[in-house]
Amino acid sequence: MATKDQNGTVLSRQEQKQELKPPPMYQVLLLNDDYTPMEFVVAIIQEYFNKDRETATQIMLKVHRDGKGMCGVYPKDIAGTKVELVLTHARKAGHPLQCVMEEA
Secondary structure, eight states: OOOBOTTSOBOOHHHHHHHOOOOOEEEEEEEOOSSSOHHHHHHHHHHHHOOOHHHHHHHHHHHHHHSEEEEEEEEHHHHHHHHHHHHHHHHHTTOOOEEEEEEO
16 A cells, blocks of 8 residues: 655655654653652552662652652653553552653
8 A cells, every 4th residue: 555645645665764753752750749658659660660679769869859750751652551550559558649741
């Protein structure tokens, strides 16, 4: 099947490849609050973002000091899933931890 551009011109395979763009990427951020225990935040980062304990602790400290910290950069659907998983886990544990995504 031939691919056409906006003007209806048939594109070669090389031209088709040039039009493909990587998907937009999104940062997943944790936001600081005064109630969620630091150890819980470290555990969340380890579980949902596959970070070792030292890296998770550094991210948690960044969240604590700067008000937010980046846990990773992902395509939109994966970032959205991670946000929902973190929020669900936090709510079930009774914590108000906020997790958001922003276009990178």
